[in-house]
Amino acid sequence: MGFVKWANEKAKNMDIWDIGLTKFTVLFATLLIVKFWPAIVSLDWYWYLAAAIVVAIRPMYRFFGA
DSSP, rough: HHHHHHHHHHHTTOOOHHHHHHHHHHHHHHHHHHHOOOOGSSOHHHHHHHHHHHHHHHHHHHHOOO
């Protein structure tokens, strides 16, 4: 069994609270990375916007259906 298939099976056991807590975990881990590597926040705002758009393409495509 591949990792993605295994992770998808495990994700089926999660409810909305687990998913929300996972998002907060990622938020706080990101804050920790920024705390340890402050140069990352010196990027211009449009780099963050571009990264957000690129990362959001697949989930939005799958959510709104094709």
